[in-house]
Amino acid sequence: MRALHLTLAVFALMASVPLLAPNAYYLHLATVVLVFAVALLGLDIIIGHVGEISLGHFGLFAIGAYTAGLLSVDAGAPLAVALIAAGAVSAGFGAVLAFPALRTHGPYFAMVTLAFASIVQVVLNEWTGLTRGARGLAVPKPPLLGATLDAAGFYLVVFVVFALVWILVGNLAASRYGRSFQALQGSTIALESLGVSATASKILAFCLSAAVTGVAGGLYAFSEEYITPQAFNFDLTVVFLLALIVGGRANRWGALVGAVVAVWLPNLLGDIAAFRVMAVAAAVLILGATARSVARGRHGWSAWIPAAVAVAVAVTAFQLETMTEQRLSVFGLLLLGAIAYLPEGLVGTLAAVWRPEPDSTSGPLPERGAAAVAEPVDGTPVTVRGVTVRFGGLRAMSDVSTRIETASVHGLIGPNGAGKSTFVNTLTGLYTPSAGDIRIGDTSIVGASPAQIARLGVARTFQNIQLFGHMSVIENVLVGLHLAYRSNLVDALVRSRRYRCEERENRERAQALLAFVGLAGAANQDARSLPYGQQRLLEIARALATEPKVLLLDEPAAGLLPSDIDALMAILRRVRAGGRTLLLIEHHMDMVMALCDRITVLDFGEKIAEGSPDEVTSDPKVVEAYLGATEAAA
Numbered sequence: 001m002r003a004l005h006l007t008l009a010v011f012a013l014m015a016s017v018p019l020l021a022p023n024a025y026y027l028h029l030a031t032v033v034l035v036f037a038v039a040l041l042g043l044d045i046i047i048g049h050v051g052e053i054s055l056g057h058f059g060l061f062a063i064g065a066y067t068a069g070l071l072s073v074d075a076g077a078p079l080a081v082a083l084i085a086a087g088a089v090s091a092g093f094g095a096v097l098a099f100p101a102l103r104t105h106g107p108y109f110a111m112v113t114l115a116f117a118s119i120v121q122v123v124l125n126e127w128t129g130l131t132r133g134a135r136g137l138a139v140p141k142p143p144l145l146g147a148t149l150d151a152a153g154f155y156l157v158v159f160v161v162f163a164l165v166w167i168l169v170g171n172l173a174a175s176r177y178g179r180s181f182q183a184l185q186g187s188t189i190a191l192e193s194l195g196v197s198a199t200a201s202k203i204l205a206f207c208l209s210a211a212v213t214g215v216a217g218g219l220y221a222f223s224e225e226y227i228t229p230q231a232f233n234f235d236l237t238v239v240f241l242l243a244l245i246v247g248g249r250a251n252r253w254g255a256l257v258g259a260v261v262a263v264w265l266p267n268l269l270g271d272i273a274a275f276r277v278m279a280v281a282a283a284v285l286i287l288g289a290t291a292r293s294v295a296r297g298r299h300g301w302s303a304w305i306p307a308a309v310a311v312a313v314a315v316t317a318f319q320l321e322t323m324t325e326q327r328l329s330v331f332g333l334l335l336l337g338a339i340a341y342l343p344e345g346l347v348g349t350l351a352a353v354w355r356p357e358p359d360s361t362s363g364p365l366p367e368r369g370a371a372a373v374a375e376p377v378d379g380t381p382v383t384v385r386g387v388t389v390r391f392g393g394l395r396a397m398s399d400v401s402t403r404i405e406t407a408s409v410h411g412l413i414g415p416n417g418a419g420k421s422t423f424v425n426t427l428t429g430l431y432t433p434s435a436g437d438i439r440i441g442d443t444s445i446v447g448a449s450p451a452q453i454a455r456l457g458v459a460r461t462f463q464n465i466q467l468f469g470h471m472s473v474i475e476n477v478l479v480g481l482h483l484a485y486r487s488n489l490v491d492a493l494v495r496s497r498r499y500r501c502e503e504r505e506n507r508e509r510a511q512a513l514l515a516f517v518g519l520a521g522a523a524n525q526d527a528r529s530l531p532y533g534q535q536r537l538l539e540i541a542r543a544l545a546t547e548p549k550v551l552l553l554d555e556p557a558a559g560l561l562p563s564d565i566d567a568l569m570a571i572l573r574r575v576r577a578g579g580r581t582l583l584l585i586e587h588h589m590d591m592v593m594a595l596c597d598r599i600t601v602l603d604f605g606e607k608i609a610e611g612s613p614d615e616v617t618s619d620p621k622v623v624e625a626y627l628g629a630t631e632a633a634a
């Protein structure tokens with residue numbers, strides 16, 4: 001509620017800027033702040049939510065500016081049509097940009113986006129017949145509903161667009177789509193294993209991000225009334241990045257604060273007297289804060305580095321006639337400082353101070369959710385026929401056949417390197433067999449993607465835990481419920497009644513699943529802050545959220561305390577009782593013997609035995625495989 005009041009107060013202040021601004025110059029600055037804030041809200045979908053660095057958004061901004069400008073000037077399009085077209089054309093280019101993001105990550109992807117934006121700039125420059133090239137394009141503000149738009153009127157238009165984008169981006173981030181974007185940062189393999197296509201999620205994120213940035217570009221063209229290809233250069237990317245990193249990522253306030261910094265800073269650098277005052281004030285503040293923390297013994301000598309840099313900047317400001325030439329150096333220093341000392345940005349750092357403690361009350365199990373967890377499920381048998389998996393010359397699985405029956409726990413054991421994880425990875429579409437067939441019920445899954453297989457009702461946990469660590473515990477489970485929604489993207493963006501109902505029901509269900517594995521009290525914690533054993537239980541809850549017919553568990557007891565193993569066994573018994581088909585890979589033999597109805601034993605990729613726990617343990621080949629492994633280890 002406090003956040004809503006703060007938002008309303010700030011928005012009321014922004015709406016009254018035309019009355020408060022002392023002159024046209026400040027009104028124009030305020031307009032550009034809001035235009036940049038819209039662009040940053042778009043960029044933040046990629047940087048803050050998906051977790052990729054795009055250096056190419058200035059290209060999308062330029063595409064939006066030219067689309068709106070040309071449509072208005074050459075075709076006489078009304079303002080709204082020009083802005084919608086700017087968003088739509090940029091979204092198309094955003095989809096194109098998403099494709100390299102499917103194959104490259106981190107610095108490589110950043111370079112691809114930079115190359116894309118450079119090409120855009122060259123095309124805008126060279127295609128003189130359309131864009132007027134380096135001469136630039138004059139873009140007068142179009143009339144709105146027949147009335148001429150003055151600066152104040154245009155500011156209000158930009159404010160309305162900003163407010164709309166603010167609401168839509170907020171709704172997006174809180175929706176199942178926003179959660180799938182965040183999950184991409186955690187583990188694409190885990191996201192796919194929950195039936196959500198990582199490819200589709202990435203393309204959607206890029207389209208939406210590009211659309212918002214394109215609309216901002218359109219607003220920019222009308223705000224400046226004159227655009228040239230040179231205006232959309234690499235400096236703009238530095239400003240965008242700086243703004244988002246200083247302001248704070250994955251937070252709408254970060255985009256707004258960042259936009260203020262991005263617009264105000266170049267103006268500050270143009271006014272040497274004002275810059276000197278600010279530089280001295282910053283140096284005194286940083287020196288004071290550092291002296292205080294060093295005196296309290298909190299930091300060593302390295303804490304003096306930012307203070308020394310701040311003093312050096314202040315001294316330099318008095319040596320130089322103008323700071324305009326040093327623009328990029330000042331941006332660079334700020335960027336480094338923010339990355340090193342404010343990794344969460346200004347807004348993130350302040351929010352951390354005021355953030356309430358996570359709610360750790362477990363509360364009663366919501367009735368509807370509890371019933372849903374207990375609901376019996378029709379399990380499906382899994383048939384594996386003659387499956388071989390090769391990695392180069394190595395046969396990780398060699399002509400393996402087996403059948404995993406419905407409502408049973410089927411154990412898969414064998415010494416290290418026997419091919420157990422390869423079995424699960426092949427069953428879930430991460431590896432494609434070089435020979436053989438795998439059927440879930442009657443459907444062959446050879447060649448299907450992990451997401452397609454998950455949608456057939458196959459869920460899994462991972463040997464190396466693959467949680468979405470930076471998301472909360474309940475959000476992890478909600479990603480597992482992604483496919484349980486019937487409402488679409490538009491419902492999510494406008495938070496329709498249908499969407500709100502589904503969201504409430506799915507939250508109840510997620511809470512019930514957490515209670516089922518004993519994690520109800522941890523719902524709002526970051527998943528990465530959970531103890532190791534609880535992270536394994538959370539993976540099970542997340543997998544169960546997909547309502548699987550088949551559940552594959554890859555060493556769920558690894559690293560668990562004996563008491564946790566007992567709890568895990570109780571949970572797995574209840575899952576089997578619900579009718580699901582379970583495959584259990586485990587090295588804890590007590591657990592395997594106590595739980596499994598049948599066991600398959602692999603050694604060097606081959607099936608060496610299969611049968612009931614008693615049959616398998618008395619099989620001489622199994623004894624030899626295990627004894628051999630033990631002797632080798634000894």
Ligand SMILES: Nc1ncnc2c1ncn2[C@@H]1O[C@H](COP(=O)(O)OP(=O)(O)OP(=O)(O)O)[C@@H](O)[C@H]1O
Nearest residue numbers: 391394396414415416417418419420421422423463
């Ligand atoms: N992606 C891969 N590329 C190349 N070789 C692989 C790959 N995955 C597994 N292997 C190899 O296949 C063999 C079987 O590995 P796998 O991980 O399936 O064994 P495991 O039975 O699960 O072992 P552990 O109990 O130690 O987890 C090993 O020799 C392993 O090195």
